[in-house]
Amino acid sequence: MLLKSLLLLCCLVLIQGAAVPEQDESPAPIVHILNDVQMAKFLSENPDAIKLNREVKQIESRSARTDYDLYGLTWTLGSRQTGDATVYAIAEPIQWFDDYYNPLLTVQYPTSGSGKIVTYVSIFVQQSSPLGEAYVIEGGIGQRNIKFYVQGYFTHFWSWDIKIYGKN
Numbered sequence: 001m002l003l004k005s006l007l008l009l010c011c012l013v014l015i016q017g018a019a020v021p022e023q024d025e026s027p028a029p030i031v032h033i034l035n036d037v038q039m040a041k042f043l044s045e046n047p048d049a050i051k052l053n054r055e056v057k058q059i060e061s062r063s064a065r066t067d068y069d070l071y072g073l074t075w076t077l078g079s080r081q082t083g084d085a086t087v088y089a090i091a092e093p094i095q096w097f098d099d100y101y102n103p104l105l106t107v108q109y110p111t112s113g114s115g116k117i118v119t120y121v122s123i124f125v126q127q128s129s130p131l132g133e134a135y136v137i138e139g140g141i142g143q144r145n146i147k148f149y150v151q152g153y154f155t156h157f158w159s160w161d162i163k164i165y166g167k168n
């Protein structure tokens with residue numbers, strides 16, 4: 001299990017280095033696999049976290065492995081505004097797990113200093129279960145920074161497409 005986790009981490013580091021931002025920020029997401037106890041601890045350590053509402057759609061499977069359902073989970077925050085542009089973007093193809101996992105993705109914009117004013121956040125995740133949550137724990141819309149977590153539950157695979165928009 002430890003070997004699989006290390007292999008997954010190495011793959012993510014290699015893939016993460018290949019990500020090309022659309023504009024300002026070099027994406028640097030952090031992915032963790034959490035169990036229920038660890039997620040409860042995360043929530044107790046972040047009592048002011050804002051839970052985002054999600055939309056779930058079952059998608060017709062386009063993968064070679066048709067033995068799993070494919071769900072698309074979407075979260076949005078804010079709204080597009082005149083003059084805003086993509087300041088952070090990252091997408092990851094489907095990653096397969098040998099067993100059910102609860103992956104957690106951490107996204108922070110900017111990674112240092114002060115960014116543009118955040119206007120809109122779009123999060124899209126594909127996984128084998130309709131269960132997931134997203135929490136904003138720092139900054140947000142109208143701020144020059146944002147940090148959020150996206151959590152999938154009981155999934156055999158996971159992919160994401162995240163965009164943050166901002167303006168001066």
